[in-house]
Amino acid sequence: MTPAFCQAKCSAAGFSYAGVEYSSECYCGNSLTNGGTTSNACTSTCSGDSKLTCGGSWALSVYKLNGGSTSSSTTSSTTTTTSAAQSSSSNGSFYRTNGSNTGKVIIAHVIVGNTYSYTKQQWIDEIKMASAQGIDAFALNFGYDSWQPTQMQSAYDAASSSGTGFKMLLSLDFTVLGCGDDSTITTNINKFKNHAAQLKDSSGNMWIQTFDGGNCKTDSQWNTVLRNNGIGIKFVPAFFIDETNTRMKDRFPSINGDFLWGGAWPKGNNVIDWSEDNYRISRSGLSRPPDVYMTTVSPLFFVHYSGRNSIWRSDDHLYARRWEDLFSHRDLVDAVQIVTWNDYGESTYIGPIGKDMPSGTTWVTGFDHTPFLQMTGYYASAFKTGQWPTITSDKVFFWSRSHSKNAGASNDGLGKPTNWDWTDDTLWIVLFSTGSGSLKVTMGSSSNTFSVSSGVNKFTLPASQTSSVTAVLTRNGAQVFSVQGAVTYTNSPTKYNWNYAAAAGP
Numbered sequence: 001m002t003p004a005f006c007q008a009k010c011s012a013a014g015f016s017y018a019g020v021e022y023s024s025e026c027y028c029g030n031s032l033t034n035g036g037t038t039s040n041a042c043t044s045t046c047s048g049d050s051k052l053t054c055g056g057s058w059a060l061s062v063y064k065l066n067g068g069s070t071s072s073s074t075t076s077s078t079t080t081t082t083s084a085a086q087s088s089s090s091n092g093s094f095y096r097t098n099g100s101n102t103g104k105v106i107i108a109h110v111i112v113g114n115t116y117s118y119t120k121q122q123w124i125d126e127i128k129m130a131s132a133q134g135i136d137a138f139a140l141n142f143g144y145d146s147w148q149p150t151q152m153q154s155a156y157d158a159a160s161s162s163g164t165g166f167k168m169l170l171s172l173d174f175t176v177l178g179c180g181d182d183s184t185i186t187t188n189i190n191k192f193k194n195h196a197a198q199l200k201d202s203s204g205n206m207w208i209q210t211f212d213g214g215n216c217k218t219d220s221q222w223n224t225v226l227r228n229n230g231i232g233i234k235f236v237p238a239f240f241i242d243e244t245n246t247r248m249k250d251r252f253p254s255i256n257g258d259f260l261w262g263g264a265w266p267k268g269n270n271v272i273d274w275s276e277d278n279y280r281i282s283r284s285g286l287s288r289p290p291d292v293y294m295t296t297v298s299p300l301f302f303v304h305y306s307g308r309n310s311i312w313r314s315d316d317h318l319y320a321r322r323w324e325d326l327f328s329h330r331d332l333v334d335a336v337q338i339v340t341w342n343d344y345g346e347s348t349y350i351g352p353i354g355k356d357m358p359s360g361t362t363w364v365t366g367f368d369h370t371p372f373l374q375m376t377g378y379y380a381s382a383f384k385t386g387q388w389p390t391i392t393s394d395k396v397f398f399w400s401r402s403h404s405k406n407a408g409a410s411n412d413g414l415g416k417p418t419n420w421d422w423t424d425d426t427l428w429i430v431l432f433s434t435g436s437g438s439l440k441v442t443m444g445s446s447s448n449t450f451s452v453s454s455g456v457n458k459f460t461l462p463a464s465q466t467s468s469v470t471a472v473l474t475r476n477g478a479q480v481f482s483v484q485g486a487v488t489y490t491n492s493p494t495k496y497n498w499n500y501a502a503a504a505g506p
Helices: 003-012 120-132 148-161 182-192 219-226 275-284 318-328 370-385
Strands: 017-021 025-029 049-053 060-064 105-111 137-141 167-173 206-211 233-236 257-259 292-297 302-305 308-311 335-338 395-400 426-433 437-443 446-452 455-462 469-475 478-485 501-505
Touching (some): 003 017, 003 060, 120 148, 137 148, 182 206, 219 233, 275 292, 318 370, 395 437, 395 469, 395 478, 437 455, 478 501
Parallel strands (some): 105 137, 167 206
Antiparallel strands (some): 017 025, 017 060, 302 308, 395 426, 395 501, 426 455, 437 446, 437 469, 469 478
């Protein structure tokens, strides 16, 4: 999302005003029904260009389309229409939660190395975005850069200042940290153990997780580094070890949980199912409670660097389907980690696109994933409460790759990624509907009208060359909405890109 994109869509639909909010939301209207005033509340960076500002929390940057433009702050719901827009109406507005949280935790994985330029206010903005969609905490995956401790402190402090009750936890990444780097671990435990934003269990134990590290230490060595710092520890590692002959808890008796990092994606050219979780649970040896089982959800996996160029199958409405699996097996799962909030290199991000991505990451700019974030709130509510939310307004999501898997790139020396054919040339569509009707979706020369029922509807459409996708919902002979999203597709790419561009509305 950018102001220019929103203005173009609203202008094309014949409206007088365009407004962008909360990094990724676009609204069109013909008047400011509650006025408008110059304000400093517009602090959110745009999901489509981090150098620009797109509103704020409950604040719109408003543009008059018949000449000049002006920015103001106003309640977002006052200008919502059913016109063309890329992203959502206000957070959570398309559903109503039923029931209350039964003790489940939802965490999003944050790569601190991709936050170099963050201010405390940006942390606050993104914390509010995450919290509004049912996310409870950020897991901070950190490295050795001299500036990272300052950003970690800023993240913790921002969580405390956000007024959301949001929490943070340390994620020890042993692809970065050395197995013997106990001082870094103990320094950070002692730095954050008493911070108000530290995630703790009901007994006051400090949550800590890992990314691998299973072959770094014995159980006794883990105890030495973790449990001599004046604070109880809730240790939930994602160890990448073979559990065929020895269960996780038998090898590491003092762990407090098991974290399956790779559960978010199928490992072959197949639709994701529960088999990997089922095996991991059977071999964990956990005693729940108090032990916890944590697994993952993700929209995608694609990386395209020299020496690391591959995909995992991310088709089949992966993000929605995985959440639905988690709901069906929620009695077996205590915590879900969204992987990730901001790992641009692996294309797994659901947060707004920032400017601190790794050098050579050419496949992210313009590929908005915040619609997956907007979808998260519905599924997070269901997972936490055990009851599906009531859909209160119609909302459509759709996403696609930017070119055919069979196309040849004109200027890409890396070649196609490993497993490049583990995907289909498809537009993936999810409609949250309040009732029956019909949905017409058009992508270039490809078009179909689908019969809609009340609830969550999933459709597919063959991808076709285009600069945008249009979805029109009709009910009882009347148009409910027409949504146009910037999902482009070509048969002649310059670079290979298996990343998704996503859109949502109204």
